[in-house]
Amino acid sequence: MNQQRHLSYPAAIAIVSLIFFAWGGMTSLNDVLIPHLKAVFAMNYAQTMLIQFTFFGAYFLMSLPSGSIVSRLGYKPSIVIGLLTAAVGALLFYPAAKLPSYGVFLTALFVLASGITLLQVAANPYISLLGNPATSHSRLNLAQALNSLGTTVFPFFIGPLILSGAVLGTEQLAAMTPEALATYRTAQAQSVQVPYVLLAAGLVLMAVLVFALRIPPLREATDxxxxxxxxxxxxxxxxxxxxxxxxxxxxxxxxxxxxxxxxxxxxxxxxxxxxxxxxxxxxxxxxxxxxxxxxxxxxxxxxxxxxxxxxxxxxxxxxxxxxxxxxxxxxxxxxxxxxxxxxxxxxxxxxxxxxxxxxxxxxxxxxxxxxxxxxxxxxxxxxxxxxxxxxxxxxxxxxxxxxxxxxxxxxxxxxxxxxxxxxxxxxxxxxxxx
Incomplete structure (x- = not known):
């Protein structure tokens, strides 16, 4: 590999670590979506837990297809595809809130999680391969630490945007007229639109960055x-x-x-x-x-x-x-x-x-x-x-x-x-x- 034609390993590690930060943050937003969508659609806890079931179900269903993508295309293209797939999932929150439809929300979440699954399959081994094998454990631990930082930061800053309106209890909802209830649910649902559109834009920018900045392809570790x-x-x-x-x-x-x-x-x-x-x-x-x-x-x-x-x-x-x-x-x-x-x-x-x-x-x-x-x-x-x-x-x-x-x-x-x-x-x- 002619390393002079590509970014240095430290620069590539910094870029990929930013992706770890982003997917950690998006995962933690599920904890914000659960009480929010429970109020919007007046669901019980079992129905609301479909959020986590859908999200982690994507890991199980999409891991093997993701591995095939990485094996055939390599790490860099797979990371770009993963970012763009996650961006599509985030954008689908807009029509889901516009309707509003819990089924479309779950579909959006599955697409988002599928993109994150591909990122997991590609980025975890990629960052461990970037550099001295003796320090691969240390590099992935550092990247995962930034992932954990994302899980802390995203709910703190983005959570209030999603939960900007007062979440009403069951008795308060029951006392509302049908017209007022419909207005309330529409307003609550649409509060996710701007945050997730911004997340989609950020994911697209990262995909462009990874695509443009000639990070080392490392195709030696693929089929x-x-x-x-x-x-x-x-x-x-x-x-x-x-x-x-x-x-x-x-x-x-x-x-x-x-x-x-x-x-x-x-x-x-x-x-x-x-x-x-x-x-x-x-x-x-x-x-x-x-x-x-x-x-x-x-x-x-x-x-x-x-x-x-x-x-x-x-x-x-x-x-x-x-x-x-x-x-x-x-x-x-x-x-x-x-x-x-x-x-x-x-x-x-x-x-x-x-x-x-x-x-x-x-x-x-x-x-x-x-x-x-x-x-x-x-x-x-x-x-x-x-x-x-x-x-x-x-x-x-x-x-x-x-x-x-x-x-x-x-x-x-x-x-x-x-x-x-x-x-x-x-x-x-x-x-x-x-």
Whole structure:
């Protein structure tokens, strides 16, 4: 590769990291859409949860097609297509609000999430391949930290624009005349139009930027590298990838499970005795801890073996869960909140470990890993069933078991098969940064 014809690796990393920031922010806006659309369409919670079901369903359904796109076209074109697809989804919010139609809102959300899925499949491995392989874990952790920053910033600045009108309760809506109710719902629905049109414009600008600024194509790590059509079964023959797919499934499941139960857990009389409103403010310690931990982790991984650090953080998370399961009061409360700090490095470190040495199979491997994010839907459901029978505190045994597996993966599973890969597969597609 003639690097003089392309942007330097640091410049390319900065551009792609901006994309991580953007998709993190768009994902977090779902938390704003849920109460907003619930009020607009007077829905129950089950109907409103179709927002999350639709969004995360796109990860499951679109990951394999996204992997095929990356394998055939390469990373840069796939990132451009992902940005433009997400922009189309954001633009569809305009007619959805104009109608207004919940079905069109869900369609818009699915298209938006499909674009983000392609970005996940393309950008995660791309940024890990940009530069010295020894620091790939650190680069992806830093990019994921900016992703977490987006999840914090977008709701703070864009959320008030969407929720600009007063959200009325069921009794207030019931007291309105049909004409007043229709006017209210139309005004509420249309408050999403300007924010999402602006988001669409920003996504198009980023797509133009990526297309115009000759970022390194890295086609060596796609099917185009050897002219062969590789299969997902071929990728799954690598043990460290197989165990990595399971590790992503269990990690995302554990993280989402703990977060989903935190408010109810902290409201328990023998834990925190907090009101739900007060308990919700404590969530910043859990999710904010993950953001801070990724910045710290990115620095630590320049001097500490990433796999060992992953195992250590998983063990600490498991110990904190054991403490919260066996204690009461403030110790139980703060030990579970502290897990967020140690969750921080897990997703990016598992991801980079799982795609190591995959060569032309990297695109296929990435799509399988992104598909495993569906663990965020499955594990919380299983923990909920446990909590109904044995209580929330005892049900934390399930994520504890997930962290135990992740510790094993960091020490052993992530190394299985890496050294046994054929010589042409373990060739690093990008040389160290000069």
């Amino acid at each position: 185009a590298a050897d002219g062969r059509h590789h299969t997902y079964a071929e990728a799954l023959r690598r043990p460290h990838l197989r165990w990595g797919v399971l590790a992503i499934f269990l990690y995302v499941g554990a993280e989402v499970s703990i977060g989903s139960f935190l408010i109810n857990y902290m409201a328990m009389p023998d834990i925190g005795g907090l009101s739900e409103a007060t308990a919700s403010r404590y969530l910043v310690w859990y999710w904010g801890g993950a953001m801070v931990g990724r910045f710290i982790g990115a620095a630590l991984m320049t001097v500490v073996d990433a796999r060992k650090l992953l195992a250590l953080f998983a063990v600490v998370a498991a110990v904190l869960l054991a403490i919260t399961m066996g204690s009461k009061g403030s110790i139980a409360l703060w030990s579970v909140l502290a897990i967020g700090l140690f969750n921080s490095i897990m997703f990016p470190t598992i991801f980079t470990s799982a795609i190591e040495g995959m060569g032309p199979l990297t695109g296929k491997a990435s799509s399988l890993l992104v598909m495993a994010i569906v663990g965020g839907a499955v594990i919380p459901l299983a923990q909920g069933a446990l909590a109904d029978h044995i209580g929330i505190q005892a049900a934390f045994f399930l994520p504890l078991a997930c962290y135990a597996y992740i510790a094993w993966y960091g020490l052993h599973g992530s190394r299985l098969g890496v050294q046994a890969l054929p010589h042409d597969a373990v060739q690093t597609p990008v040389r160290a940064m000069h």
